[in-house]
Amino acid sequence: MNLVWGFILIPVIAICLIPFLKMGGKAIAVYAAVSLIAILTSFVAIEALLGKTFNCTLPGSFISGPIRLQVDALSAWFMLIINFGFLAGGFYGLFYMSAYKNQPKNLTLAAILFVLLYTALVSLCAIQNSFVFIVVWEIMALSAFLSILFEHEKVATVKAAINYLIQSHVSIIFLIIGFIWVASQTGSYDFGAIHAYSLSHPGMFSMQLYLIFFIGFAIKAGFVPFHTWLPYAHPAAPSHISGIMSGVLIKIGIFGILRMLLLINIDYTSIGIFILIISLISGIYGIMLAILQHNLKKILAYSSVENIGIIGIGIGLGCIGLGTNNTVLCSLGFAGALLHTLNHSLFKSLLFFTAGNVYQATHSMDIEKMGGLIKKMPQNAFLFLIAALAISGLPPFNGFISEFILYSGLFSLLHNASAVSLLGIVFTITGLVAIGGLAIICFTKVFSVVFLGNPRHDFYHEIKEVSHFQLLPLYFIVTFIVTIGLFPKIFLDLLTKPVQLFTGLRQLPFNSFHGNGIEVLSSVSMSSLYFILTILILLGIRKLVLRKRAILISSTWGCGYTAPTSKIQYTGSSFSRTYSKLFAMIFLINKKEKDVQGVFPLYAHLETNIYDKTEKWLIDYPLGRLKYFLSRFLFIQNGRLQTYVAYGIVFIIAILLLTAVDTVFNTTFMH
Amino acid sequence: MLSLLLIILAATFFTGIIIRTKSVASGRKGPGVFQPVKDVIRLFKKGAVYSETTSFVFRLAPTIYFASVFVAMLVVPFGQSKGIISFNGDFIFFAYILGIGKFFSIIGAMDTGNSFEGMGASREALYSMFAEPAFFILMGSLALLTGFTSFQEIFSALHLGSSISYALAVMAAFVFLMIAMIENSRMPLDDPKTHLELTMVHEVMILDNSGFDLGLIFTAGYLKFAIYGAIIFNLFSGTIAYQYAIPMFFGMQAFLAFVVGMIESFMARFRMNHNAQFIVVLSSVSLLIFFGALLVSGKFI
Structure with a gap:
């Protein structure tokens, strides 16, 4: 109990203090608060991961009823991810934000919001009362909204933030519908009531309830077609916030989906197939659009959609395993999903932080203007490269491990499946492979266009590496990425308890990952070590051999042409041109073109703009129709004060009349 | 160890036989079968020229590419x-470790800031993306057929009993050969012998590599x-005893090299924009096998 009060007191004290502190004090206060909460919650979380669930009930109010808090293994896993994300992101943010020293008011707000967002996210993992859950969810959504608004003088930022605000409230509406449904049927806001309700109403009702929750959480997580807010919100926010949003915030959607899976008793096979299909679409569509973008952070945002898809594939497989009583598939599916959640939070936040460094150096996010940054910011380029390799799912990094677990699950299914499900398996494997291949296109493009070659644009300020302190948390993340890649066993063992929660839903016999077909992971890490060893030996040999040889530095081979300009380099668009032509029917590329004309052309112009087809048809089109319909009623808003007063009077009279009618009705019926 | x-x-003469076949088919005598190895040895002895545009990525890329193939x-x-490494799902590792090599060869090419090399890099990325599903579907079908998920177990359990399985093996051989191509x-x-950079894929990516690095890239190939x-x-060996299997292995490799040489001698290169379609056809063949x-x-x- 004391723990909980401490947990509530720390952010309250920090938030009250921050406005009165000086710049350095603010930074210390924010980070101290975050660290204290992180230590406190990690302590509880690690205990939960080792098997000791934390339980506690707050008295609550007469509206909410008693507020139950519970940290089980699933909450613990997500809590630790959130803690790590905020510790690294916060540390990075301290230095990132120092560029905005001249806006003290803005920074105060940002500091308060950071603490608030963190506290809200961590508590969401533990709260077991739907009323309080919604309130905290709203705090989380609003603080994220205001955090995005940091650079509010830019129109695009305001637009993106409002887009996010509206979409996250659509998500809240779905959640409220789900919670009220249960509360109205059972009279309790406790999460236990959801479980009890679904047990007493199996079949259609539970399925509908789950789908409502799924949509609510999927908007937050960014599954296609609910992803349209991501590509706006991530680029608009300051980089440490976008890293946290993509690495941690959208994972709370995944957490919700998993939590509801534990609570609602449904037909796991059909929901598994549903999640699998929607995830495959998310994965492929997300990365396909990512390849085309020109804005660095937008690329990363779309790639988040892809990775949410991979996580979803794991959840889908796990559900199918549950439905068919297949312990191996169930455990591998959920383990893959949970591990990829961690992995994605690591490399995606690293990518956003390095992108933030690029932004601070160039003041631009347009990759077509960059190039050659590796010479100006070698460390940053190296960090980005590691993250790019990891996110492409390549060994010896962590992305490969989670994808390998998913593949193992899929291939383990092959032996005893029917023809139809085999087709499903093959399509899933193909989808996962295609996602991997597309990710390679995407990240080779981004890395080479941003960091390699010659600069494509003259910046009128010096481009230099950011401070070492700012790079420090990034190296810390890299350590984790490599550790998971080389020694996955440790992390897999930590996943035993969370996965047991899911296998326990059907009493599947699952005690640990030993004897589960996944001890091959030690062979995988062995092979990865071989790979690293081979590279090191080769580099040694190379160094020895080249020591005595003549090394010349010359210009790039230019087919006999000796005065190349940086303009002849392949740009991002040209790199993906063949690809974008091949899949033209999927994309919506608006082109503005003015061809060269005449013998001595002076001016030519080409502008391409990639738009999302799902956004056009699912958001813009219905909104346009709605606007058209509502515009018919514009006469009501005529701008005359007298009419507005009249509306008020009519409204008051209507209310009075209605009450009067109601009382008359009641009295007549009473007698 | 034996397979290594x-x-x-086999690698020492494979490419030599291809070149020899092509020479003979076009009416020339051609270089010796071990000429490619000699070329590589000569390259290893040479110094290197690096473009001033390049960074450490360019110098690292050939090494990592070679290591991935190794x-x-x-x-x-x-x-x-x-093999020295063998576990359940090792073919996934096989495909992905080749992937990291590809990743580096692509960014290595892009590091030069040369438009030609960008061209090659972009094509390489696209083609390998299309080729990978074919490999995975094929391995999936073999896993389904045998009930195992590691290279060694799959191959030793692959019994060529019925005529259908022969047909499957032949188709699988075709797919693997095409993936190799x-x-x-x-x-x-x-x-590979064209002289127009605009139509190259791999050759154009390594235009700026020289000396030791180029030697590594060739050897990897x-x-x-x-x-x-x-x-x-x-696919075909099954449980044949070593004393027959080893000569058969070299015979098979020589035969494959001969086939590649013949294909190269009597076939024209596809138009660039038809390549993607061709590679997707491979996936459909794999589906047939499935x-x-x-x-x-x-x-x-």
Whole structure:
């Protein structure tokens, strides 16, 4: 109990203090608060991961009823991810934000919001009362909204933030519908009531309830077609916030989906197939659009959609395993999903932080203007490269491990499946492979266009590496990425308890990952070590051999042409041109073109703009129709004060009349 | 261990035979079978020229590319004898470790800031993306057919009993051979002997490499051919005793090299924009194999 009060007191004290502190004090206060909460919650979380669930009930109010808090293994896993994300992101943010020293008011707000967002996210993992859950969810959504608004003088930022605000409230509406449904049927806001309700109403009702929750959480997580807010919100926010949003915030959607899976008793096979299909679409569509973008952070945002898809594939497989009583598939599916959640939070936040460094150096996010940054910011380029390799799912990094677990699950299914499900398996494997291949296109493009070659644009300020302190948390993340890649066993063992929660839903016999077909992971890490060893030996040999040889530095081979300009380099668009032509029917590329004309052309112009087809048809089109319909009623808003007063009077009279009618009705019926 | 030695040995003459076949087919005498190895040795002795545009990525890329092919080679078994690395799902590792090599060869090419090399890099990325599903569907069908998920177990359990399974093995050999051609950027997709940069894929990516690095890249290419040759051989070898299997292995590799040479001699390169379609066809052939595997295992009702 004391723990909980401490947990509530720390952010309250920090938030009250921050406005009165000086710049350095603010930074210390924010980070101290975050660290204290992180230590406190990690302590509880690690205990939960080792098997000791934390339980506690707050008295609550007469509206909410008693507020139950519970940290089980699933909450613990997500809590630790959130803690790590905020510790690294916060540390990075301290230095990132120092560029905005001249806006003290803005920074105060940002500091308060950071603490608030963190506290809200961590508590969401533990709260077991739907009323309080919604309130905290709203705090989380609003603080994220205001955090995005940091650079509010830019129109695009305001637009993106409002887009996010509206979409996250659509998500809240779905959640409220789900919670009220249960509360109205059972009279309790406790999460236990959801479980009890679904047990007493199996079949259609539970399925509908789950789908409502799924949509609510999927908007937050960014599954296609609910992803349209991501590509706006991530680029608009300051980089440490976008890293946290993509690495941690959208994972709370995944957490919700998993939590509801534990609570609602449904037909796991059909929901598994549903999640699998929607995830495959998310994965492929997300990365396909990512390849085309020109804005660095937008690329990363779309790639988040892809990775949410991979996580979803794991959840889908796990559900199918549950439905068919297949312990191996169930455990591998959920383990893959949970591990990829961690992995994605690591490399995606690293990518956003390095992108933030690029932004601070160039003041631009347009990759077509960059190039050659590796010479100006070698460390940053190296960090980005590691993250790019990891996110492409390549060994010896962590992305490969989670994808390998998913593949193992899929291939383990092959032996005893029917023809139809085999087709499903093959399509899933193909989808996962295609996602991997597309990710390679995407990240080779981004890395080479941003960091390699010659600069494509003259910046009128010096481009230099950011401070070492700012790079420090990034190296810390890299350590984790490599550790998971080389020694996955440790992390897999930590996943035993969370996965047991899911296998326990059907009493599947699952005690640990030993004897589960996944001890091959030690062979995988062995092979990865071989790979690293081979590279090191080769580099040694190379160094020895080249020591005595003549090394010349010359210009790039230019087919006999000796005065190349940086303009002849392949740009991002040209790199993906063949690809974008091949899949033209999927994309919506608006082109503005003015061809060269005449013998001595002076001016030519080409502008391409990639738009999302799902956004056009699912958001813009219905909104346009709605606007058209509502515009018919514009006469009501005529701008005359007298009419507005009249509306008020009519409204008051209507209310009075209605009450009067109601009382008359009641009295007549009473007698 | 055995497979490692055999593959390295096969790699020494595979590309030489291709070149020799092409020379003879076009009415020339041609260089010796071991000429490619001699070329590489000469390259290893040379100094290097680096472009001033390049960074450490360019210098690192060939090494990592070679290392990835080398480690992929460790996975490939020889008949009953395991590769040095063997575990359930090792073919996933095989594909992904080749992937990291590709990643580096692409960014290595992009590091030069040369438009030609960008062209090659962009094509390489696209083609390998298309080729990978074919490999995975094929391995999936073999796993389905045998009930195992590691190279060695799959190949040693692959019994060629019925005529359908022979047909499947032949189709699988075709797919593997074509994947080898894509991986090495050979004929129907890319002409290694062309002199027009605009139509190259792999060759244009390594324009700026020289000396030791170029030698590594060439060696990796030779090894890749022998690796796929070994995989194709494994499709048919089953449980043949070593004293027959080893000569058969070299015979098979030589035959495959001959086939590649003949394809290159008598076929024109596809138009660039047809390549993607061709590679997707491979995935459909793999799907056919998958349906065949369904038939054989009696899952079709």
